[in-house]
Amino acid sequence: MKIALFVCAALVAAPVFADDLVARNGDDSVRLSEGKCTSELVLARLEPQTQTEYKAATAVVGGQQFQACWHVVGNSAHLMYEDGDQGLIPLEDLKPELSA
Numbered sequence: 001m002k003i004a005l006f007v008c009a010a011l012v013a014a015p016v017f018a019d020d021l022v023a024r025n026g027d028d029s030v031r032l033s034e035g036k037c038t039s040e041l042v043l044a045r046l047e048p049q050t051q052t053e054y055k056a057a058t059a060v061v062g063g064q065q066f067q068a069c070w071h072v073v074g075n076s077a078h079l080m081y082e083d084g085d086q087g088l089i090p091l092e093d094l095k096p097e098l099s100a
Helices: 002-013 048-053
Strands: 017-025 028-036 055-061 064-073 076-081 086-090 095-098
16 A cells, blocks of 8 residues: 555656657757657658658757658667658657656
């Protein structure tokens, strides 16, 4: 019983994490979501058999926002952007986004 009360108290006191993971570099950031990739421009650039592996992402670079999709490759998140640009972010650089 004490363990159950402790677990409940810990859950109430713990910060709330959104589903998103974020990597930041100065003012630039990449936000990875658990939602499926819905960007038609990105999906058109992916092999049809891999499209379901990709999840939604957004990036802000130089103050400009970009849509992207991502999936895990080894120890990195592979991103495909709408303009065809690609990138890798080490999974260790991604942090859960706190929500209020």
